[in-house]
Amino acid sequence: MFHYYMFNKPFGCVTARRDSLYPTVMDYFSELNNDNLNPVGRLDRETTGLLLITDDGVFNQKLTHPSYHKEKTYHFTVLGDLTEDRCQQLEKGILLKGSPVLTSPAKLKVFRQDILSNIIDTLHPEVQSAVCNNLPTHPVTYGEITISEGRKRQIRRMMKAVHCCVIELKRISIEDIVLDETLSPGEWEEIFPL
Template sequence: MRLDKFLAESSIGNRKMVRNYIKDGMVKVNGDVKNEPAVEVNKDYDVIEYIDKVVCYTGKVYYMFHKPAGYITARTDEVNRTVFDFFNGINMDGVFHVGRLDKDTEGLLLLTNDGEFEHQLMFPEKHVEKTYFFWAFGSLNEEEKKRLEQGIDIGQGSNEVFTKPAKIQVKRFGMYNELKGEMPIKNLYNIDSKKYEQPVISGYLTISEGRKHQVKRMLKAVGCYIVYLKRISIGGLVLDESLERGQHRPLTKAEVQKILGPV
């Protein structure tokens, strides 16, 4: 096993960080300083030290997290609380979030220290599907659904303005004053009395790319304004609904194998 991999999988830092630690002479193997990240070590027999403290190999970790709305997908933020605030008491050095969810979006977020796991889910050419449940003001006719399914222009200066084909499934539609009790929103801000007579719609949108605010922009392009958004699956991994908002658990071996294949 490479030294940088050993340190990254022992929650010392991500690959980039631990390579710098090694090059700066902060790591010893069997008492000798090593400056080469690619040096081979045996996790069972060699003694690896970081800043003169023995490093215990923890291995790769994978977490499923039910992100609540109102939190930033980042390690730290000067203003807002982050998803890492929910992992108090757990060594999260070297662990990173796989992709992002907007501050006001909730649902499935994965965290790991395994770069290959992230690559399998995030590399654009993998075309990994991500499914979101939404509530929005507006309605969708058959032509608008077809536009979403075939690819739609979401603009904003992108060289490739049309999205890749998507899947849309409508769950509920009607008037806001009839369906507001079903909408999982305690306080809907900036709503005036006229909205009570506006149509609302809920459903599932599945995409295979990850542009900024993509789901919101796609639905906006067909006249729908999202007021609630939740990611429920990514790459065959489905959010465990037994997890309350803010709770997390390790992925099972079977769940990891869905992404990486048999190990």
């Protein structure tokens, strides 16, 4: 019988089985003593939120292989102004640096805007350190993006292509599987595939 877990990945751990520098997502599952468990896809070290862990290789393949075009939705905070023109570029597809092929069209919603000085205290200390030399009045945009690909650091690279810098990124869903917001970062629960 296969097992399926929903994990709220915290900032700072890497999606790997082992790492010499950072804690890994699999460290959180060591108590289960199941060497067949693997992460479904990847989230980079700075990205938080929904990560599925399973020992079902077929399920893993169906959610991660590019040919299945599974939608993944993220909440983001970016340094920069996501103008209507920039949003349209993201929605149509972006040519990422080093790639000859446009990204698939994205779905985008902008929630609100602010300025850096108002939100810097809410950011992870590592991010605060990285952005502290920006002007206090630098615009900040909050929103949601849905993509159906999984290129390396794709959303960060897409935002960079429209002159914005991701400072927070949290995956909230994969297809119909939505992160249980009662899970604190680093917590997990067993689920069953939908």
